Amino acid sequence: MTFSRQTSAGYLVNDLARRFAAALQTRIKPMGLSTGVFPVMVQLWERTELTQAELVRRIGVEQATMANTLSRMHRDGLIERRQSPDDGRVQVIHLTEKGKALRDPAIEAALSVNRSALSGLTPEERDQFLGLLAKVVETFGQHDDGPPPTDP
Amino acid sequence: MTFSRQTSAGYLVNDLARRFAAALQTRIKPMGLSTGVFPVMVQLWERTELTQAELVRRIGVEQATMANTLSRMHRDGLIERRQSPDDGRVQVIHLTEKGKALRDPAIEAALSVNRSALSGLTPEERDQFLGLLAKVVETFGQHDDGPPPTDP
């Protein structure tokens, strides 16, 4: 039984994810952003007020992870939290002006990372790649996780 | 300027990496292994004695990350460290019997995750996918990181 990293999808995907994250970080750190914060910002750049639970649903990260990320974002002056008058439990998150102002350069940075990463592929290969990534994510999504199917 | 997760390679790769890690973890945690430890074990299953610096080179993680991972592995009884008689700086890492015994089930677990993840793809698509992943990793490797090329 052999295990080679060159033929292991998991190995390659993990490797690639670290490289993507590193590349994004070098580009957005100078603006005061970080990789974990980025998906939250993307959501808030589209609709400026969202609940923490809404963000969790949209981004697909655990609630505790989101709470920590939002804490850092608040510490760094990117967001503010307001008590909802309707429901005493919910905190409405909204971007500060500082956060809003980062939209264009930050999105450009992310697009640039993607362009650069895929620059070795032909346009057809890029479409294939994105399609296959989405398809594999989809496959995962079906059982979400869980043990391997028992073989007969 | 728009940013959609469905068309962002970085977003998809990051998402996928988390899913792969979660799936692997549920399978190997019962054996006392974790995702960060796995690549180290793979190396040590092939040659039972390696230097920390060797492991860093082969696995491509930072030296500090490796030091921490090895600490946990030692704490959990997977490895032992021996002073090298030739060079007073180096610690030779070698597997314990417990670590050696995990080889077959752990590798089977990882192969199973890959099989399961790619089960929605045709054999041709799987080859394409692995090939494209390797190609993109390659592209990253060339400049390793760095700012986007200045456009004229």
Place this chain on the structure above:
DNA sequence: ATATATTGCATAGCGTGCTATTCTTATGTA
């Protein structure tokens, strides 16, 4: 031979993800 790198490793500190637990506030039902 002594001074200056370089190499191998450890530690501190942080970001980002996870699970498990707890607290508060709504909401349902007896």
Place this chain on the structure above:
DNA sequence: TACATAAGAATAGCACGCTATGCAATATAT
């Protein structure tokens, strides 16, 4: 009305990655 449940959020504690430092041992250069 009282009590159990559910939902939103925070916190504790861990794994795993990173950068930045520090330290000891070896190599190299003058």
